Amino acid sequence: MTAFSVSDLKALVVDDHMIVRCDIERHIKSLGITHIDQAANVAEATSKMGGMEYNVVFLDWNMPGRSGYNMLEQCRGEAKYDNTAFVIVSAESEDRYIIEALKAGATSYIVKPVSENILREHVTRVVAWINERMQETRQTA
Amino acid sequence: MTTPAADTLESMNTYVSDIVGKAVTGTFDTMFGREVAHTGKPTGQASRDGQISSHVSLTQGAALNVDFSFHFDAGLLHRIAEETYPEQARKIPMQMICEDMACAIANVVGSRVKAFLNGRGYDLSMDIPAVGEIDAARDAAKQEHSSLSFRCVPEGQDNAVRVNIHLQEKRA
Numbered sequence: 001m002t003a004f005s006v007s008d009l010k011a012l013v014v015d016d017h018m019i020v021r022c023d024i025e026r027h028i029k030s031l032g033i034t035h036i037d038q039a040a041n042v043a044e045a046t047s048k049m050g051g052m053e054y055n056v057v058f059l060d061w062n063m064p065g066r067s068g069y070n071m072l073e074q075c076r077g078e079a080k081y082d083n084t085a086f087v088i089v090s091a092e093s094e095d096r097y098i099i100e101a102l103k104a105g106a107t108s109y110i111v112k113p114v115s116e117n118i119l120r121e122h123v124t125r126v127v128a129w130i131n132e133r134m135q136e137t138r139q140t141a
Numbered sequence: 142m143t144t145p146a147a148d149t150l151e152s153m154n155t156y157v158s159d160i161v162g163k164a165v166t167g168t169f170d171t172m173f174g175r176e177v178a179h180t181g182k183p184t185g186q187a188s189r190d191g192q193i194s195s196h197v198s199l200t201q202g203a204a205l206n207v208d209f210s211f212h213f214d215a216g217l218l219h220r221i222a223e224e225t226y227p228e229q230a231r232k233i234p235m236q237m238i239c240e241d242m243a244c245a246i247a248n249v250v251g252s253r254v255k256a257f258l259n260g261r262g263y264d265l266s267m268d269i270p271a272v273g274e275i276d277a278a279r280d281a282a283k284q285e286h287s288s289l290s291f292r293c294v295p296e297g298q299d300n301a302v303r304v305n306i307h308l309q310e311k312r313a
Contacts, residue, residue, distance in 0.1 A: 017245040091252035112249050113171040
């Protein structure tokens with residue numbers, strides 16, 4: 001079976017700021033991701049995730065209404081998202097937030113503002129994580 | 142209240158201003174590839190015309206407030222929006238895009254200051270940034286203010302960005 005690559009990723013970008021969603025989309029598109037959807041809040045993201053199997057969700061922590069952290073916790077409680085990578089993208093740079101996010105099941109954590117170089121590093125990490133998950137799944141099958 | 146690290150509002154104001162200066166220039170560079178330079182205090186009389194404003198507050202219970210008001214030259218944000226988000230600029234009202242930019246910048250700068258202060262022993266939380274000017278009517282026992290001005294380097298435009306910082310400590 002061939003390894004999963006960047007161009008295979010289906011991405012969802014969730015942030016209440018339109019310009020942040022556009023920045024992330026622009027950068028990950030230039031990295032080779034072609035399937036990219038956007039959501040402005042958790043309700044919209046949840047609805048989109050019901051109709052599409054995303055491999056990676058770029059998720060803001062602080063948003064009006066439900067927080068991204070809350071959504072992450074909920075998704076990690078559902079087996080259908082076991083192979084979905086969640087990358088928290090937040091302006092919160094304090095260690096306690098990063099630790100909390102990783103404990104809740106985030107695959108990685110990016111501090112805003114985002115740049116293409118930082119996203120490249122994290123997208124590479126996501127692809128490696130997905131490949132590991134797929135290998136584990138094959139071994140246990 | 143007792144401030145950690147033996148801070149006074151005056152000393153706090155000094156290093157908060159320093160962080161804001163660096164955070165604003167860094168954010169413009171990373172987000173928009175645009176150079177703005179901290180030039181010190183605003184010069185001349187500030188006009189609210191042709192400006193887009195946002196604000197954000199850090200609070201530690203009822204004891205400490207650190208408020209930030211950001212004022213951006215609307216022309217500068219329009220130009221950046223047209224260059225950086227051309228597709229959105231064709232579909233979404235320019236004012237809406239610029240207000241989103243103003244709040245996104247406030248979010249990054251406010252979070253940067255919060256992280257620094259909490260690293261010094263404070264326990265501040267930050268609200269979600271909003272458009273417009275902050276309600277500065279306070280009944281503080283002690284207050285400090287400062288204003289920073291930024292020049293847009295490519296255009297040579299002074300006061301293209303202004304940030305007002307307002308620190309307020311309430312004694313028990």
